[in-house]
Amino acid sequence: MTDMTITGAASFNEYFVIIIATAVLFLFACVGISLYITSRILKKYTDFGETECSIHQYSADGVRFKVNKDNVLPVEKEDFFLIYGENPYEKIERSIPEQLIRNSGKKDEHK
Amino acid sequence: MAVLCSNCSGRLIFNPASQKLECAACGSMFSPEDVSDSMADVHSKYYDTRVYTCAHCGAEVVTSDTEVSTFCVYCGNPAINFSRIAKEYRPDGLIPFKITKEEALSRVKSKFLKNPIIPKEVKRKAVPENIRGIYVPYWIINARFTEASYISGDVEYDECKEKWFFQRAGNCNFKNMPIDGSNILNDSVSMKLEPYYFDAAVDFDEDYLNGFYSNISDMSYSDLRSSAAFRCHDFFSKESLKTVIADNRMVEDTVYWIDIQDDPLYLMLPVWFFTFIYKGEPHTILINGQTGKVVGTMPWEKKRIMSVFWSTFFLVLAVMTALFFGIVFNLGGLENLYNLLIVIILIVASGVFTSGIVGLNKIMKNIKLTKEEDIFRFVKKRQA
Known part of the structure; x- marks a missing residue:
């Protein structure tokens, strides 16, 4: 009789825990799905215009990779940036439009 | 003139x-x-403008000699004061407005007239008086770009995941890339207005400005370099990440350089600004004056959105409860099916919860851009 009572109490607790866990899971799922649907509705009806431009819009030949190595070691990072981390355009001087020069002057004055 | x-x-x-x-x-x-133009010789390098300054956001609005500004085209505030007559450098060219004010208005209206979550107060503000055409300054650049990146990602190897590192370095040439030349307009907003088609560009003639506002480029060469480099880096990183076959790809470290080639073109590009104040906050929606593309985030009725949320919540709860009781009582004893249901719910819930949070976060960021960017820029400008 005592054994039966103990077994009964244990299984009741077990069911109780399962029911609570299931309820919490259901609530989480409901919040998740509702949030998702609400965000989709907001996106569709209030948020307009996404960036449509890819690299191909402004670059006919795209990226030309010189280095394309997979599975390198984390410690190789320093060597990699030592070799490929130099500014290739450092010594090139360019003519700057007058409007930009004037704006730079204004900024300096402001400072 | x-x-x-x-x-x-x-x-x-x-x-x-x-x-x-x-x-x-x-x-x-x-x-x-x-x-x-009777003053063509005098005007060969400069053109006359009237400059207005907004007391609210600090933007400078430039009009031709015939136009009078009554409110700020950026933030919609009426506290705008005539500042000075100025001679500005002539841009190299412009793309004339193709979309009329009426068309711009109808494009905005088509987005929200039958839209139940946009407040009626905002719908009532879609009137011609709240739409202004403005030529926004852009720099059209040709550039060489070099980048080296260290990328990490998770790769499945012998049924377990390993973190790998990848090296990518290379270069790229960019041609006719537009960079927004106005500090008051946020780059992430102006980029959304693209594409512009430059074959429609004409030599600069201030006659095209009649009836419109314009803005002058207030960025320095270093601003232009950093904006252009950031934009090229964004394109380059996306391409680099595409070449990496792994999950959770991430650029760990990167270095990049740009060489903007001589004489970037200074162009005026057409944008319609729909400005209005809702609940005390200024909002700006932009319309590409060449293609009619609408960009911006509208405010919404909080009550309607909450009712959508709670309706969905209770509907999903009802469906899942019905499913749950159906399995537990009608198909009693099918424990595996119950377990399977729980696992499916857990996976779906986690996925949609994350997507929902990410989506909402993105929309909140966009509405912040629509509402506060000018003030933010103004404060930053004053702090500089």
């Missing part, structure tokens, strides 16, 4: 529909190239 009709001395306004200057008084039409 005011441009007047040779027949009646009335004021000439550029009409995007006909692509001609039209006299408001007698209706005569003139091609902008045909209207002679």
Whole structure:
């Protein structure tokens, strides 16, 4: 009789825990799905215009990779940036439009 | 310099529909190239403008000599003061407005007239008085770009995941890339207005500005370099990440350089600004004046959105409860099915919860851009 009572109490607790866990899971799922649907509705009806431009819009030949190595070691990072981390355009001087020069002057004055 | 009709001395306004200057008084039409400028020699390098300053956001609004500004085209605030007459450098060219004010308004209206979550107060503000055409300054650059990146990602190897590192380095040439030349307009907003088609660009002629506002480029060369480099880096990183076959790809470290080639073009590009104040906060929606693309985030009725949320919540709860009791009682004993259901719910819930949070976060960021960016820029400008 005592054994039966103990077994009964244990299984009741077990069911109780399962029911609570299931309820919490259901609530989480409901919040998740509702949030998702609400965000989709907001996106569709209030948020307009996404960036449509890819690299191909402004670059006919795209990226030309010189280095394309997979599975390198984390410690190789320093060597990699030592070799490929130099500014290739450092010594090139360019003519700057007058409007930009004037704006730079204004900024300096402001400072 | 005011441009007047040779027949009646009335004021000439550029009409995007006909692509001609039209006299408001007698209706005569003139091609902008045909209207002679008596001060052409004096104006070869500069053109006359009237500069207004917004007391609220600090933006400078430039109008032609004939136009008077009554409110800020950026934030919609009426506290705008005439500041000075200025001579500005002539841009190299412009793309004339193709979309008329009416078309711009109808494009905005088509987005929200039958839209139940946008407040009626906002819908009522979609009137011609709240839409202004403005030529926004852009720099069109040709550039060489070099980048080296260290990328990490998770790769499945012998049924377990390993973190790998990847090296990518290379270069890329960019041609005719537009960079927004106005500090007051956020780059992430102006980028959304693209694409612009530069084959429609014409040599700069201030006659095209009649009836519109314009802004002058206030960025320095270093601003242009950093904006251009950031944009190229964004394109480059996306391409680099595409070449990496792994999950959770991430650029760990990167270095990049740009070489903007000589003489970037200074162009004016057409944008319609729909500005309004809702609940005390200024909002700006932009419309590409060449293609009609609408960019921006509208405010929404909180009550409606909450009712959508709770309706979905209770509907999903009801469906899942029905499913749950159906399995537990009608198909009693099918424990595996119950377990399977729980696992499916857990996976789906986690996925949609994350997507929902990410989506909401993105929308909140966009509405913040629509509402506060000008003030933010203004504060930053004053802090500099």
